Amino acid sequence: MPKMNKVEAAPLGSALGGPPAPDPLARLRTALTLFFALDGFLFAGWVVRIPAIKQQTGASAGDLGLALLGVSAGAVVTMTLTGRLCRRFGSHPVTVAAGLLLSLSIALPPLTHSALALGLVLLLFGAAYGGINVAMNSAAVDLVAALRRPVMPGFHAAFSLGGMLGAGLGGLVAGSLSPTVHLLGLTAAGLVLTGLAGPVLLRHPAPTAPETRPAGDARGPARATRRARRLVAVFGVIALCTAYGEGALADWGALHLSQDLAARPGVAATGYAVFALAMTAGRLSGTALLERLGQTRTLVAGGATAMAGMLLGSLAPAVWLALLGFAVTGLGLANIFPVAIARAGALAGPGGVAAASTLGYGGMLLGPPVIGFLAEWFSLPLALTTVAALAGVAALIGWTTRGATATAGQG
Known part of the structure; x- marks a missing residue:
């Protein structure tokens, strides 16, 4: 097996047979799973409050449709840029930053009172959503390579479970809490979860082994x-x-x-x-x-x-x-x-x-x-x-x- 640097060797050794408690890969996997779940949870929480926010802003169906394009536009633009950010700063810091931005921006839609203002804040929300999806999937790809197990579906299962939880909770509180209170609560939950899982990603670099270097690496032909x-x-x-x-x-x-x-x-x-x-x-x-x-x-x-x-x-x-x-x-x-x-x-x-x-x-x-x-x-x-x-x-x-x-x- 090709020689590995010190940062990579210890995690892989633990993954292949060391004690589970100090295993950095296991901790990274848990932290990334939480970010996938957070992404689904927050997005679903926003979606279930769209009808109430439509009523609050007084938007017509057509105006709402245009405002909702802000999510798509923000996500697509950010997705095309996040790969470069991950290469420059690392996928772990970008995941944490996008998680913070997603948690903060979800509180903004119920504070708007027009379709135009809603569309503008949804650009920010969409940008955070697109950024975290690219960054955490990039981090997951590196972790899959280090674990040498195809665990990517488990991360996406966490996203699905988070979405189901977010939608279920939103349905339960829709009749008793205003969109402002509900989404501010989601902001608090998102910040707490990011505060718990984020330091794990920031302490550990992406554990990619040399033999798993992407075929498209700039150093390749x-x-x-x-x-x-x-x-x-x-x-x-x-x-x-x-x-x-x-x-x-x-x-x-x-x-x-x-x-x-x-x-x-x-x-x-x-x-x-x-x-x-x-x-x-x-x-x-x-x-x-x-x-x-x-x-x-x-x-x-x-x-x-x-x-x-x-x-x-x-x-x-x-x-x-x-x-x-x-x-x-x-x-x-x-x-x-x-x-x-x-x-x-x-x-x-x-x-x-x-x-x-x-x-x-x-x-x-x-x-x-x-x-x-x-x-x-x-x-x-x-x-x-x-x-x-x-x-x-x-x-x-x-x-x-x-x-x-x-x-x-x-x-």
């Missing part, structure tokens, strides 16, 4: 850099295909159940919950699945499963069959996004994570409006079949590029 960039784009497209489905189901799943299958409001509302629970369960078991099947087979099997599940979910004639389809879709999509981001990071470091994340989260933002346009032109069930189609595309890309990624030393 130009040919490898160009090839790595092409492969990063491929994994970004895979992430886009699967995130498209998550965004589409979040916004249109309940409407499909109520409008097309005459489900009662309570039953329709469980549609996305079933999908999210299945996705979380899939991610919690993702490490074991990756160790058993490998990354390529996990991508292909996940895409094929999601394709079958969404065809059932969108075209089933009964509510219970549609819910079953949503659950199968969640299981299929669960590990594709984290694997795609991990592969992009392994190929090209923080820049690869940034590029793939931008494409992936772009797919999540693209899904809902595309489904809406297609539903207006054709029908909502037919529009939802595009989720199945793109899941199939992700599986096909994963299979056809297996040789290329293996040659790059990542397969």
